Amino acid sequence: MTPLGYFTLMSAFLFCTGIYGVLTRRNLIGILISIELILNAANINLVAFNKYLGSSDGMGQVLALFVVAIAAAASVVGLVLIIAIYRNAKSVFVEDFNLMKE
Amino acid sequence: MMNIAHYVPLSPLLAFVINIIFGRKLKSASAAVAIAASIGSLILSVKVYQGLSFGYGSYHLGQWLTINGKALNFGIIVDPLTVMMLLIVSFIGTLILIYSTGYMHGDIRYSRYFAYISLFMSSMLGLVLSDNFVMLLICWEGVGLCSYLLISFWHERPAAVAAGIKAFVTTRIGDTGLLIGMLILFFTCGTFYFCDLATVKGPEPLMTLAAILIFTGAMGKSAQFPLHVWLPDAMEGPTAVSALIHAATMVAAGVYLVARCFPLFVAHPIALETVAVIGAISALMAASIAVVTNDIKRVMAYSTISQLGLMMLALGVGGLSAGTFHLMTHAFFKALLFLCAGSVIHAVGTQDIQKMGGLFSTLKITSSTFIVGTLALAGIFPFAGFWSKDEILITAWNNHHPIFFGVVLLTSFLTAFYMGRLIFLVLFGKSRSDLHPHESPASMTVPLIVLSLFACFVGFIGSPLKEAGRMEAGVETYWIMLASSVVSISAIFLAYFVYLRGFLPVSIRSRFKGLHDLLSHKYYIDEFYDFIFVKPCALLCRMAYSFDFHVIDGLVNLVADLAQSVSGVLRKFQTGFAQNYLLVQALGLVVIIIWLLKI
Numbered sequence: 001m002t003p004l005g006y007f008t009l010m011s012a013f014l015f016c017t018g019i020y021g022v023l024t025r026r027n028l029i030g031i032l033i034s035i036e037l038i039l040n041a042a043n044i045n046l047v048a049f050n051k052y053l054g055s056s057d058g059m060g061q062v063l064a065l066f067v068v069a070i071a072a073a074a075s076v077v078g079l080v081l082i083i084a085i086y087r088n089a090k091s092v093f094v095e096d097f098n099l100m101k102e
Numbered sequence: 103m104m105n106i107a108h109y110v111p112l113s114p115l116l117a118f119v120i121n122i123i124f125g126r127k128l129k130s131a132s133a134a135v136a137i138a139a140s141i142g143s144l145i146l147s148v149k150v151y152q153g154l155s156f157g158y159g160s161y162h163l164g165q166w167l168t169i170n171g172k173a174l175n176f177g178i179i180v181d182p183l184t185v186m187m188l189l190i191v192s193f194i195g196t197l198i199l200i201y202s203t204g205y206m207h208g209d210i211r212y213s214r215y216f217a218y219i220s221l222f223m224s225s226m227l228g229l230v231l232s233d234n235f236v237m238l239l240i241c242w243e244g245v246g247l248c249s250y251l252l253i254s255f256w257h258e259r260p261a262a263v264a265a266g267i268k269a270f271v272t273t274r275i276g277d278t279g280l281l282i283g284m285l286i287l288f289f290t291c292g293t294f295y296f297c298d299l300a301t302v303k304g305p306e307p308l309m310t311l312a313a314i315l316i317f318t319g320a321m322g323k324s325a326q327f328p329l330h331v332w333l334p335d336a337m338e339g340p341t342a343v344s345a346l347i348h349a350a351t352m353v354a355a356g357v358y359l360v361a362r363c364f365p366l367f368v369a370h371p372i373a374l375e376t377v378a379v380i381g382a383i384s385a386l387m388a389a390s391i392a393v394v395t396n397d398i399k400r401v402m403a404y405s406t407i408s409q410l411g412l413m414m415l416a417l418g419v420g421g422l423s424a425g426t427f428h429l430m431t432h433a434f435f436k437a438l439l440f441l442c443a444g445s446v447i448h449a450v451g452t453q454d455i456q457k458m459g460g461l462f463s464t465l466k467i468t469s470s471t472f473i474v475g476t477l478a479l480a481g482i483f484p485f486a487g488f489w490s491k492d493e494i495l496i497t498a499w500n501n502h503h504p505i506f507f508g509v510v511l512l513t514s515f516l517t518a519f520y521m522g523r524l525i526f527l528v529l530f531g532k533s534r535s536d537l538h539p540h541e542s543p544a545s546m547t548v549p550l551i552v553l554s555l556f557a558c559f560v561g562f563i564g565s566p567l568k569e570a571g572r573m574e575a576g577v578e579t580y581w582i583m584l585a586s587s588v589v590s591i592s593a594i595f596l597a598y599f600v601y602l603r604g605f606l607p608v609s610i611r612s613r614f615k616g617l618h619d620l621l622s623h624k625y626y627i628d629e630f631y632d633f634i635f636v637k638p639c640a641l642l643c644r645m646a647y648s649f650d651f652h653v654i655d656g657l658v659n660l661v662a663d664l665a666q667s668v669s670g671v672l673r674k675f676q677t678g679f680a681q682n683y684l685l686v687q688a689l690g691l692v693v694i695i696i697w698l699l700k701i
C-alpha cells in the first residue's frame with residue numbers, strides 16, 4: 001500500500017504550484033487554472049485521508065465530489081467575470097486592473 | 103407730485119436685476135427690458151419736472167443710520183439742478199440704449215452690456231437725487247464701478263483691461279479726497295446734508311481744505327488736470343458707453359457735485375479760485391492735445407476734458423447757471439459726436455483719422471449729424487454750444503476775470519480748430535485708404551438725428567437756472583457774442599486751409615516740431631506718472647511678491663513636501679495589484695503556520 005506521505009507530498013506540491021501560479025501569473029485564465037490546482041490539492045488530501053483513516057462511510061470521497069462540483073461552478077463564475085472584465089478593459093492581464101490604486 | 107422722484111432710479115435698477123439674472127435666457131430681449139426701464143425713468147423724470155412748478159425741496163423716505171447721535175435719512179432732493187440732470191440722463195440714456203442695439207449687435211455679452219448700462223443709469227439717477235453726501239458717495243462709487251466694468255467690457259483686449267484699472271485707480275484718488283472732505287465737513291459742522299451747506303460755519307483753513315478735497319473728488323470723476331489721464335484711455339470701451347458715461351453724464355457728475363456744493367465754494371474764495379484755475383488748465387491743456395491726436399475717439403475724449411474744464415472754470419468764476427447750462431448743452435452735442443464717431447468707426451473699422459477721408463459721400467446721415475455736432479461744440483451761432491459758451495464768457499467778463507475770459511476764448515479757438523480738423527480729415531477730401539464704408543442701421547441713425555435736433559435747439563430752451571444769468575448780463579455784451587463767433591469761425595477756416603487745402607509750408611511744420619512732439623506725448627504727463635507713481639509701486643509689488651513667493655510660500659511648500667515624502671514611502675505598499683496583496687496574505691499565512699507549529 002502506498003504510504004500516506006506520498007499523497008500528502010503530491011498534494012503539497014500541487015498546492016504550492018497553485019499558490020505560485022495565483023501569485024505570479026499575469027493572465028487571468030492562468031490564475032483561474034491555478035486556483036483549480038489548489039482545489040485539487042485539497043481533493044487529493046480528502047480522498048487519501050478517507051482511505052487511510054479507515055472510515056467506512058466514504059465521507060471524504062463524498063466531500064471531494066462536492067468540491068469538484070463546486071469548483072466547476074466557481075470556475076464558471078470566474079470565467080464569466082473574466083469575460084466581463086475583458087469586454088470592459090480589452091485585456092486579460094492583471095497589471096491593467098489597478099483600479100484600487102487610482 | 104414731487105415725492106415720486108425716488109422711483110426714477112428704481113426702474114433701471116429693476117432692469118439691471120432682470121438682465122443680470124435672466125440675461126442668458128432673454129438674449130436680445132434684454133435690450134428691450136433696458137430700453138423700457140429707461141423710458142419709464144424718462145416719463146417719471148418728466149412728471150417730476152412738471153411737479154417742479156409746485157415748489158421744490160427735499161423729502162425723506164425714512165431713517166437710515168445714526169452717526170454720532172445724528173440721524174441720517176434716505177433723503178431725496180428735487181430742484182432744477184436735479185431735474186435737469188434727471189432729464190439729461192434718462193433722455194440721453196434712452197437714445198444711447200437704442201443706438202446700442204445696433205452698435206452691440208451680435209456681441210457675445212449682449213445682455214450683460216445692457217445690464218451694466220441699466221445699473222449705471224440707476225446709480226447716476228440716484229446720485230443726482232441724493233440730498234446728502236453719504237448717499238451721493240455710494241452712487242458715486244456705483245457709477246465708478248459701472249464705468250470700470252464698461253471700459254473693460256471687451257476684456258479679451260489687454261488694453262481695455264489696463265484702461266479700466268487706470269480709470270478705477272485714478273478716480274479712486276479723487277474719491278478718497280471726497281470722502282475725507284465730507285468727513286471733515288461732518289466732524290466740524292455736523293452735517294451731511296447739502297441744504298445745510300449755505301449756513302455751515304467752521305474753523306477757516308479746515309473748511310477751505312474740505313471744499314478743495316470735495317473738489318478733488320470732482321476732479322477725479324470729471325477728469326480734470328492732474329487726474330485727467332484715465333479718460334483718453336477709457337475710450338477702449340464700446341463707443342456708446344463713451345458717449346453716455348464718458349461724455350454726457352458720469353464725467354459731468356464732478357461738475358454737478360461742485361454745483362451742488364456751490365454755497366460752500368462761494369463762502370471760501372480760495373477753493374473757488376482753485377476750481378477756476380484747475381478748470382482753466384484742463385480746458386487749455388486738453389484742447390491743445392486734441393489738436394494733434396489722430397484717434398477719433400481720443401480727440402473726443404480730450405475735447406470732453408476741455409469742455410468739462412470750461413464748466414469748472416464757469417463755476418469757479420461764480421457762474422452757477424453758466425456752468426450747469428454748458429453741462430446740459432455739452433451732454434447733448436458731445437453724446438451726439440461720440441455716437442457719430444461710433445457710427446463712423448462702425449462703417450470704416452478703424453479709429454485713425456489719417457486713414458479716413460471723403461466719408462461724406464457714403465455716410466450722408468452720419469456726416470450731416472456729425473457736422474451739426476461739430477458746429478455745436480465749436481460754438482457757431484445758433485447751435486447749442488454757442489449759447490452756453492457765450493454764457494460762460496459773459497460771466498467771466500462780468501465777474502472781472504479777464505484772464506479766464508481769455509482762456510475761454512483761446513480754448514474755443516482751439517476747440518473750433520481741432521473739430522474743423524476732424525471733419526475736414528474724416529468727412530471731406532479724398533479717401534486715404536481703400537475702405538468700403540456703409541451707412542449704419544436705422545437703430546443707430548435715428549438717435550443721431552434726434553440728438554442733432556437737440557444739439558441745434560437746446561440752446562434756445564435754456565436751463566431752468568439760466569434766466570437769472572441772462573437778466574444781469576445786459577445788452578452791452580453783444581460784442582462778446584461777436585468775438586466768440588469770430589474766433590470760432592476763423593479757427594474753422596484756418597483748419598480748412600491747413601488740412602483740406604494743405605496750406606501749411608513744410609518750414610513752419612519743422613519749426614513747430616518740438617511743440618508737436620510735446621503735444622502728441624500729452625505733455626509727458628503719462629510718462630511722468632509712470633516714473634513717479636507706477637514704477638516705484640510696481641517695484642514695491644514685485645518685492646512683496648518675491649517675499650510672498652519665496653518665504654511665505656516656501657514655508658508652506660516645505661511642510662507639504664515633508665508630508666509628501668513621508669507618504670511617498672508609505673504609498674509604495676499600496677500597489678493596487680491584487681496579486682501583491684495576495685502574496686502578503688500567503689506569506690502571513692505561512693508565518694502563522696510556522697508559529698503555530700513551533701508551539
